[in-house]
Amino acid sequence: MSAHRLLTGGLIDRGKPLSFTFDGRRHSGFAGDTLASALLADGVSLMGRSFKYHRPRGVMTAGSAEPNALVTVGGGTRREPNLRATMVELHETLTAVSQNRWPSLATDFGALNDRLSALLSAGFYYKTFMWPSAFWEKLYEPLIRRAAGLGRATLKRDPDAYEKAWAFCDLLVIGAGPAGLMAALTAGRAGLRVILADEDFRLGGWLLSETRLIDGRPAHDFAAILVEELAALPNVTLLPRSTVFGWYDDNVFGAVERVQKHLPIPSDKQPVERIWRIVAKRALMATGAEERPLVFGGNDRPGVMMAGAALTYAARYGVAVGKRVAVVTASDSGRQTAAALARRGVEVVALIDARTASAQASPMPEGARTLTGAHVVDTLGRLSVEGLVTVRAGFEERLDCDAVAMAGGWNPRVHLACQHGAKPVWSDVHQAFLPPDVGPDFQAAGAAAGLSTLAEALGDGVRKATAVVADLGRSAPTVPLPEIDAEEAASGAAASPVWLMPGARSKAFVDFQNDVHAGDLALALREGFGHAEHAKRYTTNAMATDQGKLSGVNASGLLAAMKGLSPAEVGITTYRPFYTPVSFGALAGTARDEEAVPHRLSPLDGWAKAQGAMFVEAGLWHRPAYFPRPGEKDWRASVDREVRTVRAAVGLCDVSTLGKIELFGPDAAEFLNRLYCNPMLRLPVGKARYGLMLREDGMVFDDGTVSRLGHQHYLITTTTAMAAKVMSHLEHAAQVLWPALQVRFASVSEQWAQMSLAGPKARQVLQAVVEDDLSAEAVPPLAAQAVTLRGGLRGRLFRISFSGELAYELAVPAGHGRAVAEAIMAAGRAHGICPYGLEALNVLRIEKGHVTHAELDGRTTPDDVGLGHMLARQKPDFIGKRLSERYGLTAADRGQLVGLVPVDRQRMIRAGAHLLREGAKPSTLNDQGHVTSACYSPTLGHPIALALLKSGRERLGERVLVWDRLHKEEFLAEVVSPVFVDPDNRKIEPKEPA
Amino acid sequence: MSDLSSLPVAFDWQHPLSAILTSDVRAVDHLEILARPSIARVIAAAGESVAVAAILGGMAGVRAAGPQEWIVLDDDPQAALPARLAERLGSLAFVLDAGDGEVCLRLSGPHCRRILAKGVGLDLHPDVFGLGDGGFVLCHAIRMHLSRTGDNLFEILAPRSYATSLLDALKRMGREFDLSVGLSG
Numbered sequence A: 001m002s003a004h005r006l007l008t009g010g011l012i013d014r015g016k017p018l019s020f021t022f023d024g025r026r027h028s029g030f031a032g033d034t035l036a037s038a039l040l041a042d043g044v045s046l047m048g049r050s051f052k053y054h055r056p057r058g059v060m061t062a063g064s065a066e067p068n069a070l071v072t073v074g075g076g077t078r079r080e081p082n083l084r085a086t087m088v089e090l091h092e093t094l095t096a097v098s099q100n101r102w103p104s105l106a107t108d109f110g111a112l113n114d115r116l117s118a119l120l121s122a123g124f125y126y127k128t129f130m131w132p133s134a135f136w137e138k139l140y141e142p143l144i145r146r147a148a149g150l151g152r153a154t155l156k157r158d159p160d161a162y163e164k165a166w167a168f169c170d171l172l173v174i175g176a177g178p179a180g181l182m183a184a185l186t187a188g189r190a191g192l193r194v195i196l197a198d199e200d201f202r203l204g205g206w207l208l209s210e211t212r213l214i215d216g217r218p219a220h221d222f223a224a225i226l227v228e229e230l231a232a233l234p235n236v237t238l239l240p241r242s243t244v245f246g247w248y249d250d251n252v253f254g255a256v257e258r259v260q261k262h263l264p265i266p267s268d269k270q271p272v273e274r275i276w277r278i279v280a281k282r283a284l285m286a287t288g289a290e291e292r293p294l295v296f297g298g299n300d301r302p303g304v305m306m307a308g309a310a311l312t313y314a315a316r317y318g319v320a321v322g323k324r325v326a327v328v329t330a331s332d333s334g335r336q337t338a339a340a341l342a343r344r345g346v347e348v349v350a351l352i353d354a355r356t357a358s359a360q361a362s363p364m365p366e367g368a369r370t371l372t373g374a375h376v377v378d379t380l381g382r383l384s385v386e387g388l389v390t391v392r393a394g395f396e397e398r399l400d401c402d403a404v405a406m407a408g409g410w411n412p413r414v415h416l417a418c419q420h421g422a423k424p425v426w427s428d429v430h431q432a433f434l435p436p437d438v439g440p441d442f443q444a445a446g447a448a449a450g451l452s453t454l455a456e457a458l459g460d461g462v463r464k465a466t467a468v469v470a471d472l473g474r475s476a477p478t479v480p481l482p483e484i485d486a487e488e489a490a491s492g493a494a495a496s497p498v499w500l501m502p503g504a505r506s507k508a509f510v511d512f513q514n515d516v517h518a519g520d521l522a523l524a525l526r527e528g529f530g531h532a533e534h535a536k537r538y539t540t541n542a543m544a545t546d547q548g549k550l551s552g553v554n555a556s557g558l559l560a561a562m563k564g565l566s567p568a569e570v571g572i573t574t575y576r577p578f579y580t581p582v583s584f585g586a587l588a589g590t591a592r593d594e595e596a597v598p599h600r601l602s603p604l605d606g607w608a609k610a611q612g613a614m615f616v617e618a619g620l621w622h623r624p625a626y627f628p629r630p631g632e633k634d635w636r637a638s639v640d641r642e643v644r645t646v647r648a649a650v651g652l653c654d655v656s657t658l659g660k661i662e663l664f665g666p667d668a669a670e671f672l673n674r675l676y677c678n679p680m681l682r683l684p685v686g687k688a689r690y691g692l693m694l695r696e697d698g699m700v701f702d703d704g705t706v707s708r709l710g711h712q713h714y715l716i717t718t719t720t721a722m723a724a725k726v727m728s729h730l731e732h733a734a735q736v737l738w739p740a741l742q743v744r745f746a747s748v749s750e751q752w753a754q755m756s757l758a759g760p761k762a763r764q765v766l767q768a769v770v771e772d773d774l775s776a777e778a779v780p781p782l783a784a785q786a787v788t789l790r791g792g793l794r795g796r797l798f799r800i801s802f803s804g805e806l807a808y809e810l811a812v813p814a815g816h817g818r819a820v821a822e823a824i825m826a827a828g829r830a831h832g833i834c835p836y837g838l839e840a841l842n843v844l845r846i847e848k849g850h851v852t853h854a855e856l857d858g859r860t861t862p863d864d865v866g867l868g869h870m871l872a873r874q875k876p877d878f879i880g881k882r883l884s885e886r887y888g889l890t891a892a893d894r895g896q897l898v899g900l901v902p903v904d905r906q907r908m909i910r911a912g913a914h915l916l917r918e919g920a921k922p923s924t925l926n927d928q929g930h931v932t933s934a935c936y937s938p939t940l941g942h943p944i945a946l947a948l949l950k951s952g953r954e955r956l957g958e959r960v961l962v963w964d965r966l967h968k969e970e971f972l973a974e975v976v977s978p979v980f981v982d983p984d985n986r987k988i989e990p991k992e993p994a
Numbered sequence B: 001m002s003d004l005s006s007l008p009v010a011f012d013w014q015h016p017l018s019a020i021l022t023s024d025v026r027a028v029d030h031l032e033i034l035a036r037p038s039i040a041r042v043i044a045a046a047g048e049s050v051a052v053a054a055i056l057g058g059m060a061g062v063r064a065a066g067p068q069e070w071i072v073l074d075d076d077p078q079a080a081l082p083a084r085l086a087e088r089l090g091s092l093a094f095v096l097d098a099g100d101g102e103v104c105l106r107l108s109g110p111h112c113r114r115i116l117a118k119g120v121g122l123d124l125h126p127d128v129f130g131l132g133d134g135g136f137v138l139c140h141a142i143r144m145h146l147s148r149t150g151d152n153l154f155e156i157l158a159p160r161s162y163a164t165s166l167l168d169a170l171k172r173m174g175r176e177f178d179l180s181v182g183l184s185g
Helices: A035-041 A109-115 A124-128 A135-147 A178-189 A219-232 A307-315 A332-343 A454-471 A518-526 A532-539 A552-563 A584-588 A605-610 A635-648 A668-675 A723-737 A762-767 A814-831 A838-848 B049-057 B081-092 B112-116 B160-177
Strands: A013-022 A025-031 A070-073 A080-084 A094-098 A162-174 A194-197 A236-239 A242-248 A252-258 A273-285 A289-291 A304-306 A325-329 A348-353 A369-372 A375-381 A385-392 A395-400 A403-407 A410-412 A425-427 A432-434 A442-444 A509-511 A614-618 A621-626 A651-654 A659-664 A688-694 A700-710 A713-718 A744-747 A752-758 A784-788 A794-798 A807-813 A895-902 A914-917 A929-937 A942-950 A959-964 A969-976 B030-033 B038-044 B062-064 B069-074 B093-097 B102-108 B134-139 B142-150 B153-159 B180-183
Touching: A013 A035, A025 A035, A162 A178, A162 A454, A162 A584, A178 A194, A178 A219, A178 A273, A178 A454, A194 A242, A194 A273, A219 A236, A242 A273, A273 A454, A273 A584, A289 A307, A304 A307, A307 A325, A307 A332, A307 A403, A325 A332, A332 A348, A332 A403, A348 A385, A348 A395, A385 A403, A410 A432, A432 A552, A509 A518, A509 A552, A518 A532, A518 A552, A532 A552, A605 A814, A621 A635, A621 A838, A635 A651, A635 A838, A635 A929, A651 A814, A651 A838, A659 A668, A659 A723, A668 A713, A668 A723, A700 A723, A700 A784, A700 A794, A713 A723, A723 A744, A744 B038, A744 B093, A752 A762, A752 A814, A762 A807, A762 A814, A807 A814, A838 A929, A838 A942, A895 A929, A895 A959, B030 B160, B038 B049, B038 B081, B049 B069, B049 B081, B062 B134, B069 B081, B069 B153, B081 B093, B102 B112, B102 B160, B112 B153, B112 B160, B134 B160, B142 B160, B153 B160
Parallel strands: A013 A094, A162 A194, A162 A273, A194 A236, A273 A442, A304 A403, A325 A348, A325 A403, A348 A369, B030 B180
Antiparallel strands: A013 A025, A070 A080, A070 A094, A242 A252, A252 A273, A289 A410, A375 A385, A385 A395, A425 A432, A614 A621, A651 A752, A659 A713, A659 A744, A688 A700, A700 A713, A752 A807, A784 A794, A794 A807, A895 A942, A895 A969, A914 A929, A914 A959, A929 A942, A959 A969, B030 B102, B038 B069, B038 B093, B062 B069, B102 B153, B134 B142, B142 B153
C-alpha cells in the first residue's frame, strides 16, 4: 500500500491497480482515482510551479477549481497541456509531466523570480517596459512569456475527432450533487424530459465525500441508488464528465463532454470530446459551493489545501493528505471537516480557529489541539509543508504537521447565472455572494443557492424541481426526503469571514495560479485601481485559467476590508463563459480541414474530372479552373490553348453553377420589370435578354439573363456568387415591396446541368446532339427555347455568349449532364473541341470587355461599367431608380470602365494596381482609379486589363501610370476601349459557315 | 465531320452518389439512398393554396415545404410525378420537376434521433416533431428538408450539389452507431 493510502474506504476499485508516470517516475493508483489522488496517495505533494514566481505548489482542491496542479498529459500528437490533475481520470499507461519549470520540478531556475519578487510586484511590466517601445514586441514580451507560462501545446496535427450535438429538455439540472440528484429524480418521476449534467466522472457530488449515513446507508450508496433509478428512466439523460460552461440566450446552455479523455487509446468511432448545445425550457443550477481559501502567510506551500478537498481525498479516494493534518478555519464547517477527517482515519493534530468563539461545538478528534482566536502567520518547509507558525494573543507557537486543511467558508458557485450580465448579490446573512434572480427559467438550488446543510440541499432540490414540474403543467409525485444521520443544525447567520489573517510573515496568496498576494491588492488600491475590475487587471487576480474560482471572492472581500466597506459595495468581477477551459478541438467540432465547410459539386463534376480538370474553390463550389494537357508547363499554357481553341474552333465549359430561378404568374413580367433596371415587359416568348439589377442605392447588384419561356413563365440566371442573395432579394421584393403582385418563383439551380458551347464551330457540334434545327433562322441570337436531344431527352437552349463567339448554353436535367457533355465532346472531337475552365472563361470575357463582380463590386453604377444605356428611366419605377439619379452617381469624374494595354508589352498588369496620371508621384492621394481584371490575351499576344479610371471614356489614348505598391511595380499603360476583340460583334453570327 | 455513330442514342442518368462505397452489411441504423425517386415541387398559384392542399391531402409522399409550397415524392422513377401533378392541378399550381435537383435519403434505426442531433438543431422528440412533420433545416451548414416518416424513420431531401458533403457528414454523425449506407434499387 502506498504511503498515504488509507487501508480501507474510498470509492476506488482496489482490485484494479493502474500504473502511470509523473515526470518520468513510475507510480501506481487504482481505477476511480484522479491523477491528483493517486499522486497524493503515493506521497507526492509537489505537483507544479506557479506562473510568475515559480513557487512550488501542490494540489489545492479535489475538483475543477484547481489553480496549482496543472500538468501536461500524454505525448506526441496527443500531448495536452494545462490539465488539472484533479480532473484527470487515472488510466493505465497515463503519462503526465509537470510544467513551467526547468530543469526539474524540484529544482527550478525560474524560482529566481521569487527572489526578485520585490522588483516584480503587480503591474511591474506596465511600468518597467515602457521604453524603448519597439522592444516590447521583440524582446520584452517574448522574454516575459518564456519566463512565465503554462504548458506548451503540441504543434502536431490532432489525431482525434470532436463533434457537436444538440439536446433538448424540459429541465436541465447542472450538478449531480444532493440538490441536483433530488431535483432530477423529482422531475424525472413526473415524466419531464430531464438532462442531468455533471463535470465529474462519477455522479453524486458532495455525497461522494460525505461521511454521514443517509437513510441508514453510506451517502455514496444513497447517491448510487438515485443514479440507478435515473438511468432507468427513459425520459432522463445522464451526462457525466460534462461541464456546463455557458448560459446563452433563450436558455441555451453549452456543455463539453469528455467522451474518451479517460481512455488510454480512444476509439475512432467516437469523438474524444463533444460540445452539447442544450436547449432547456427550465434549468436548475445545482452546482454546489466552492470552499473559500484562507489568506495567511505561506498559504501556498505544497500540502496546504482546502479542508473539503482533504475530506474528499479521504472519503472518496481513500487517501490521507497527510499523516499529521492541521485544520485552519474561520467557520463551523472547518470544525465539521476536522471531525469527518478523523472519522475517516486521518490524524488531525490541531484545529486552529481564527474565531474566539464557535457557534457550534463539533466534537474534536481525540488528541487534536484546538486553538481558538489564533492566526497562522507562516508555514514552514520548502517543497512541502512541515509546520505552521501561529500567533494567539501575541503568543507565537510552531506546530508540526505535514498537511494543512483550510476552511474559510463557502462561496456558492454562481458563475453560470451571472453570464448574462447580472451580478452576484452579497448576503450579510450568508456572508457570501449569492446568485442573482435571473427569472424562473434558471434558478439555483442547494448549496449554489446559499443553503449550508445537506438536509436543506436535498429538500431544495425536490422543492425547486416540483415548482418546475407544476410550471410546465404536470404534477409531481411526492419524493420523500431521506433521513440523515447526525445532521448538523443549520448554523443560522454565518460568521464574518476572515479575509486576511493578520501578521503574515511571508506572502499571503489570494490568487494561487497568477501569484497575486494580499500586498498586490493593497498596491492596486494605493495606485488608484481599487475597483474590483481595475484591481483584477492591475494585479491579474482571477485572470488565470481558473478564472479566480478560489480568488475572486477573497479579492473582493480584501478590497472591501481595505476600504472599510462591505463586499456588497465593492462587488465582484464579471463572469463570462467559459466556466472552465474548453479545448479548441471541441470548439471546432467536425469543422476542420476539408470538412470545415461543405463543398458543392456540379452535375458535370465527374465529366470535368475525367477530362483531367484542375479545380478551384469558388465559394463553396469546386469548379474546373483549367484542363492541362501533357507537355504544358504551367497553367498559363493550358489557358492560352483553351482560349485559342474557343476563338478558332469550339470549346465546352461547365456553367451549371449559375443561379437559376423560374418565375410564374400573371404579374411575373411586371415583377421582373421592377427588379431589373432595363425593360422586361415586352420581352417576347422564346427570347432572352441581358439584365441588370440595382440595389436601392443605385449601385449594380447583379447581372444575368432573363428568358421568357412562356406567357407567364420566366427563367432568370444570376452569377454563381450571388445566387442565394438574388433569391433573397426576390423574396424581399415579393413579400415586402410588392405583395400585391401575383408572382411565384423557385430556385431551379440544382435541377439543371448547363454547359456553354462556344466557338465558330459550336453550331455544327451541337447539331450532332440536338434534334431540332439550330440554324441562325431557327435559333437566332438571344433565342431561348426548349429543344429535344437525341433519344428524346428534353432540354433548354439559350443563344447567349459570354465569350463573344457563336455560343449556346444548353441546359439538361442534371442527372443527364455528364452523358450529354461526353456526347458533345465526342461530337466535337473532329472539330478540335476542348473543355475550358474558369480561367479561360475569364480571359475570353476580358478580351470582350464583359464585366463580372470584379467590376460589379458594389461600388459601381451601370454607367461606370459602360452599361448606362440600359437604365430605362422611362419606366415608372424599378429598384434603384430614385437613388441612381443622385449627383454623386452621375458625376462626370466617376471611375469608368476602360481597357489598358501596357506600353511595354511584356509587362503583366495585376488586378488591384492603382492608376495615376503619367508623371504623378506614386501616392494614393493621386489615385485615378484601379485595375479590376487583368490577363494575358492569347488572341492579341500581350497582356490586357480592364480598369475603372476617372472620366475614363474621355481619356482613350492617354498614358497612365500603373502603380502596384505591394509588388513594387510602376509602369505605363495606354488607355484603350474595353472591348479588345471583335468590337463589332461579327463573331456572334459568322457570315460564312465555319 | 462529327462521328455521329459513336454518339449515344440516349443519355445515361447518373445519381450524384452512384460512386460511393456502400456497406457490406445493413446495420440496425441504416441510411438508404434512393436510387431515382420522382420528385416534384408544387407552388400554389395566388389564392389557390387551400384548393391545392385539398388535392394533395389525398396523396402519399406529400411534404410541406413552406408557405403554399409542397414537395411530392414517389419512390418509383417511372411515376412521372411532375407531369401527373401538373395535369391534375392545372392552373391551381405551378409544378416543377425536382427529380434531378434533389437527392433523397432515408435514415432509420433506433439511434436515428441521436445521429441527427449531431447536425440538426431541432428537437426531434416525437412529442415535438411527430409523424408527418417536416421542414427545412440546416445540417452542418447544408440546407435540407427533413421529415419524420416513421417512429424511427426520417427522410432527407437535399440539393444535389451538396449530396457528397451531406453524405460525408451523415456518415460521421452515424459512426458511433455503426451506421450502414446503401443505395436502393
